[in-house]
Amino acid sequence: MATFPAGFLWGTATAAHQVEGGNTASDLWLMEMMKPSLFADPSGDACDHYHRYSEDIALLAGLGFNTYRFSIEWARIEPEEGFFSQAALDHYRRMIAECHARRITPMVTFHHFTAPLWFTRGGGWEDEKSVDRFARFCERAGTALGDLIAYACTINEANIPIMTTMIRQASGGGDEMRLKALAEAARLCGGRPERFAPYLSGDGHATVPNLLAAHRKSYDILKAKVSGPVGITLSLNDFQAEPGGEALRDMADQLINGQFLEAAKGDDYVGVQTYTRVRFGEAGLLPLPDGAEATQMGYEFYPEALEATVRQAARVSGCPVIVTENGIGTEDDARRIVYTERALWSLINCVRDGVDVQGYIHWSLLDNFEWLEGYGPKFGLVEVDRTTQARKPKPSAYWLGEIAKQNAMG
């Protein structure tokens, strides 16, 4: 029997754009709806979580979880620059209050990939004005909601723009579709192609100083408004090297993991989001090992990655660690249980070695909109009927909920 630390956060996660539906003022709504589109499906109604949050919070509470990580949507709260929707803020206030009513700890993310279209048309995170634009949003939303927020996350995976850019560069070529789509999206919204910069498909290198500055500034703003800890979450792959690949591995590790973990020093926690490992050889990224199982995302089925990234996050940042995302895209729910169980044993190894791990939040509560891949990959503990919006917990939901209730596994 292995026991988790007292007060451990057991949660599930979502992000506004992936579950709410109807995020029409966002940058991605335009990019999903244009034809042709880089996206396999438009997000459309998603899981209609904007209207069904109450049912969904009751569901996760009933399963045995004590924490819900979700994001508030900047594009709803500030759909035009300088116009703040009181109705949208009121909506999120009701949603956070609903968590408290169900004894669920709300962990609220202020930026999870999507942004208002005006922001992305104006250079997105590649423009240094992004720092003040985001700070102004945090100031307003933090003032309206902060007293109810138990944990705040400034920016989800601030290191993912540089990671996706580096992966794109390493795979070489094949970039015309992306550039064409950006140019067309810019034209459709009256912007300039060289300025239109969505979080996941722009020039990630240019975003780094702005995202780091925005995190520092919004951390200070939210610290003064939120009742609990404030931090950032990072997408952390376990970067490994085969003989000859060490130099490349170390370079990627420093640019993608290291510099962001160093920037988290002094925060109240760091959020670790891990799905797999990535291996380097002398000539670059290596394919999956022979015979390895691939997930729906094409990632290697390798739950033990979490042990390496949690240890790295704690060591480099010096912060307490919360696993703010971990999970698997699969149609086979039995594999989700195996994956998650192995990931949790990895976490137990860290806990036993004295690493300060304070929670495990599974991605995701619901089968939802997986960005470019649309509704194909299934990350949910709960299945969603795309026509009726009916929710149906999978065996993994009951299994993980039981571990959450026991705060132990054996």
Ligand code: GCO
């Ligand atoms: C993330 C993403 C999620 C993805 C998940 C699965 O923060 O990486 O938050 O939005 O859906 O990672 O790919």
